[in-house]
Amino acid sequence: MAAATLARRLGRSGVLPLCCRPPAWDRARGPPPSPLQPPGLPLAPCRSFSNNKIQVELDESSGVAMMKFKSPPVNSLSLEFLTEFSISLEKLENDRACRGVIITSALPKIFSSGLDITEMCGKSVEHYSEFWRAVQELWLRLYGSNLVTVAAVNGSSPAGGCLVALSCDYRIMTDNPKFSIGLNEAQLGIVAPFWFKDTFVNVVGHRIAECSLQLGSLHPAPEAHRLGLVDELVSEEKLMEKAAAVMAQWLALPDHARQLTKTMMRKAVLDRLVAHREEDIKNFITFISKESIQKSLRMYMEMLKKKKS
Numbered sequence: 001m002a003a004a005t006l007a008r009r010l011g012r013s014g015v016l017p018l019c020c021r022p023p024a025w026d027r028a029r030g031p032p033p034s035p036l037q038p039p040g041l042p043l044a045p046c047r048s049f050s051n052n053k054i055q056v057e058l059d060e061s062s063g064v065a066m067m068k069f070k071s072p073p074v075n076s077l078s079l080e081f082l083t084e085f086s087i088s089l090e091k092l093e094n095d096r097a098c099r100g101v102i103i104t105s106a107l108p109k110i111f112s113s114g115l116d117i118t119e120m121c122g123k124s125v126e127h128y129s130e131f132w133r134a135v136q137e138l139w140l141r142l143y144g145s146n147l148v149t150v151a152a153v154n155g156s157s158p159a160g161g162c163l164v165a166l167s168c169d170y171r172i173m174t175d176n177p178k179f180s181i182g183l184n185e186a187q188l189g190i191v192a193p194f195w196f197k198d199t200f201v202n203v204v205g206h207r208i209a210e211c212s213l214q215l216g217s218l219h220p221a222p223e224a225h226r227l228g229l230v231d232e233l234v235s236e237e238k239l240m241e242k243a244a245a246v247m248a249q250w251l252a253l254p255d256h257a258r259q260l261t262k263t264m265m266r267k268a269v270l271d272r273l274v275a276h277r278e279e280d281i282k283n284f285i286t287f288i289s290k291e292s293i294q295k296s297l298r299m300y301m302e303m304l305k306k307k308k309s
């Protein structure tokens with residue numbers, strides 16, 4: 001019997017200690033039937049959890065979770081949303097059955113409208129501090145995740161919404177030119193922080209990021225694909241099928257090798273924020289508290305409302 005097969009069998013029988021268990025990618029074959037499971041009854045392969053903002057369904061047989069944003073009207077990243085998002089990711093990270101997550105929106109036409117602007121307007125210094133820490137926390141968790149992360153971008157995704165997609169391992173977007181994606185902070189009169197910029201540069205390269213950030217560009221889906229901001233475009237009907245296929249391709253590799261490679265690629269950028277976290281919060285508070293910035297944000301919110309009428 002091959003050593004690997006033997007190790008797998010022993011691991012399943014519980015004989016081997018945790019450190020000698022087969023690698024996580026072998027766990028994708030699924031757990032052994034429970035001795036408590038009545039014969040003939042199918043195992044429940046899915047478990048789900050949900051909160052006010054996000055719904056998660058984990059398929060235990062494949063190890064893939066589907067995370068759906070469900071915060072109408074536009075999945076804006078409020079303090080509550082960011083907190084629930086981080087908690088959901090943490091739960092999946094800690095779940096030995098989970099190896100990858102597909103992130104998408106339950107709302108038609110919007111992936112996420114980015115940070116909730118109302119959280120950055122007319123609030124106290126304490127609130128700004130708590131909010132920004134939550135933004136940092138989410139990014140550190142998502143960008144540094146051990147899981148395979150695939151963004152299925154099924155609608156517009158400006159600013160913080162774009163950051164969520166950029167922080168994943170792979171981005172697939174619906175091929176609808178009405179949907180756009182980008183770091184448009186400059187259009188709001190604000191500046192994307194260095195770690196938004198670093199994440200963007202790591203995906204599209206310095207020159208494209210430089211132009212796009214200065215102009216605060218929102219790129220329609222086909223242009224985003226040309227720039228490398230999204231990896232693939234597919235029709236709305238094919239989006240989930242494609243995301244599942246990409247996930248399967250990434251999960252075909254041993255987790256430990258993929259995870260170490262991901263860490264190697266992303267560590268410097270993550271470490272930079274970790275080293276300057278408190279300073280970054282202070283900078284945010286100073287910047288966002290300026291009356292000129294508050295005025296820009298209020299005008300932007302008014303513009304959004306006027307656009308409707």
Ligand code: CO8
Pocket residue numbers: 073074076077110112113114115116117118156158159160161184185188190191192193284287288301304305307308
């Ligand atoms: N935050 C709060 N409310 C929002 C946001 C948002 N990001 N986006 C939209 N809304 C609100 C609108 O005001 C509107 O409210 P109401 O119904 O009360 O009038 C409601 O959501 C619906 O919006 P729309 O009618 O505009 O919906 P559409 O489907 O027509 O359009 C869009 C959806 C395309 C998402 C559009 O709403 C939009 O462009 N929104 C703005 C997106 C944006 O620019 N986000 C940037 C946020 S800033 C950020 O993420 C990074 C900040 C980094 C900070 C750095 C500082 C140092």
